[in-house]
Amino acid sequence: MGTHRQALRTTAVGAVSATLIAGGVLGLAPTAQAAQNSVRFVDITGDGGTVLGANVVTPAGADGTRRYPLIVLPTSWSLPQFEYLAQARKLADSGYVVLTYNVRGFWQSGGEIEVAGPPDTADASKVIDWALANTPADPEHVGMAGVSYGAGISLLAAAHDKRIKAVAALSGWADLTGSIYSGRTQHVQAAALLDGTATVTGRESPELRQVFDDFYASNLAKEPDLLAWGKKRSAATYLDQLNENHPAVMMANAWGDTIFPANQYADFYARLTGPKRLELRPGDHATPELTGLFGLPNDVWSDTERWFDHYLKGTDNGIDREQPVRLKSRTTGGYEGYPDWKSVTATRRKIALAGSTTIHANVDSGADGGVIFLSSILDQVAQLPPVTSVPLLPRRWAAVWQSEKYTSAQQVRGTASLHTTLTPTEESGTLIAYLYDVGPLGFGKLVTHAPYTWHGRTPGQSFDVDLDLFSTAYDVPAGHRLALVVDTVDPLYIEHNPSGAQLTFSSPADDPSYVSVPLREQ
Known part of the structure; x- marks a missing residue:
């Protein structure tokens, strides 16, 4: 098992190298136009004094005389803080203050990787605090969004911070255990990818290292501990809190997501009681959103902006009147609308x-x-x-x-x-x-x-x-x-x-x- 695991991690390291090269390309265009887009790179003190690397994009001409809706974007697993700059610039041009920050344990941010644990949730609130104190952000109109790791943290933060009024969770998870341990079976390639990329770009905590080792070793004696660890990091655990806070939640995922399968999102979606939307498309983990990170036309990001426009700005763009479950077939490529998930499988x-x-x-x-x-x-x-x-x-x-x-x-x-x-x-x-x-x-x-x-x-x-x-x-x-x-x-x-x-x-x-x-x- 050790040799097999090392081979998988080596493959994952190779995969992340290509991803990071792409990430570098993502940052070039937005950075080159930083002056006209008011991009600031800042350090924010997170939970327990951990310093988080971040950037802020404000609307052109913002002079402090008016307030703008705030969108906070935690980075994806292993990606640097300029991941979202193309989308941040678009959102800022549409009248949002956008703050992207590197989650703890990765790249410029301090601390160790907590895998969306309580410190990560607390960091999100600290970032909102900083934005409200240091930018022209409106405290009554706060949203969070992210891809993958950023999506999971956004859902968890919305369950713990009532100021968050709208969420777009793209290619994320609601049930961490149900994602990489579904059917009581270790999804070893998914775990090895996460482990390998974290080794290259971040700092694993001793707890996380032990979790990976127990996971690979099929240590049944540690299974209750692993389940408890995953439960603490799953938005499904805090569903009652999330429903009580009543944010508008948009969730998007890919049919073939090999890290966070669509099932766990669909099950969670069905139990949400507030304004909600579920979008499922062909692809694998985070691939439906990828072109949008380059600033290219992208359905997921277009719907994300429409979601925030309606629930943060109050724009009557009709998204609340559309069928809330939106599916794209793997074979025909056409979109279909349904009133709820139950109707899909009727x-x-x-x-x-x-x-x-x-x-x-x-x-x-x-x-x-x-x-x-x-x-x-x-x-x-x-x-x-x-x-x-x-x-x-x-x-x-x-x-x-x-x-x-x-x-x-x-x-x-x-x-x-x-x-x-x-x-x-x-x-x-x-x-x-x-x-x-x-x-x-x-x-x-x-x-x-x-x-x-x-x-x-x-x-x-x-x-x-x-x-x-x-x-x-x-x-x-x-x-x-x-x-x-x-x-x-x-x-x-x-x-x-x-x-x-x-x-x-x-x-x-x-x-x-x-x-x-x-x-x-x-």
């Missing part, structure tokens, strides 16, 4: 998983969720998700069920779910369920998937498995089938199958097995 069709099938563990069958970033980006830009030949999948290591050929296109929308009866030969194990769109030649394009791990089961004794696959929007053409494939190894995850383990899937008459597929009404 119509479902079951595919029976009949018979009894036994597979052997510890060998990758060839069915995989892809490679972090690369696979979902290919799907985003070229509609090329991971592909496998379903007829050639070795049945010794993969269980396969297929639907009949569809006579019309099937528009999969929302969260497919698996229900089956499993009998393992060992007390612990991992399975990964994949849903494929299978064409006439047997090649299957990945629609969605999810991992599932169990511990402490009695060998030879059956139990029910209920697993939600990652939410998606995908159109299956007429003449194609859907196939459910289950195997036990995927490079995205740490698996827990002992040597020689076997898994038997059955479908008892009184409790039949199935995969339930959510379909859009046509």
Whole structure:
């Protein structure tokens, strides 16, 4: 495991190098025009005296005689403070005071990485305090936004600081544990990317180093501590506080986000009671927002500005009257509107998983969720998700069920779910369920998937498995089938199958097995 982990971290370090080069490019244009855009680089004292590197962009001609709405932008994980300068300049031109700061533990800011812990939440409030005291910001009209790490911190800050009236959380998380430990399975490539980039650009605290080490080591004795650590850093934990504060919350994410899957955002969104909006698009982690960071036209950032215009400025731009759930299909590229998340999955069709099938563990069958970033980006830009030949999948290591050929296109929308009866030969194990769109030649394009791990089961004794696959929007053409494939190894995850383990899937008459597929009404 140590060699595997080091290889993943090395890959992550290489990935961040490219990201940082891009980040440098992001900063050039805004900095070159700093004089006309009133950019100031400042140091702000955060929680406990930690110094945070920041920059402030004010509207042209601001002379202190009037107040402007304030937008605070915490940086993404591992990115420097000029990450948002292109968008900050646009927002300032629209009449906002914009303050971007580097979160503690990274780059110019002091302290150690807290992973959106209480010091990070307190820092956000300190930054707002500073902005209200040192800029022409209006204390009655404060918003926060961010991509990834900045999104998570923004949601948490809004739950703890009543001054925050509007939030745009882009490619973030509401449930940290449900993101990188979904199905009780370690998302090892996601963790290695975060770990590797933090090693290059920041200062990990001893607590964070221990969390990563326990995570990689599958230390079950530490699982309660890991769950508590993640819960403290999840906006879902503070949902009641957030609803009581009643900020307007816009959330956006990508269908193929390999760090923060769309499911956890959708579940959280459904429980918010204030003004809210959910946008889901093709792509991987933070890729839908990327062009906007270069100052190029971008739907996510355009909607973010419209959101703030309405809820901070009071502009009647109609965003509050639009369908609040806005989805973009991975296949058609068109936008669809829904009144709520429940309506997305209102119509479902079951595919029976009949018979009894036994597979052997510890060998990758060839069915995989892809490679972090690369696979979902290919799907985003070229509609090329991971592909496998379903007829050639070795049945010794993969269980396969297929639907009949569809006579019309099937528009999969929302969260497919698996229900089956499993009998393992060992007390612990991992399975990964994949849903494929299978064409006439047997090649299957990945629609969605999810991992599932169990511990402490009695060998030879059956139990029910209920697993939600990652939410998606995908159109299956007429003449194609859907196939459910289950195997036990995927490079995205740490698996827990002992040597020689076997898994038997059955479908008892009184409790039949199935995969339930959510379909859009046509």
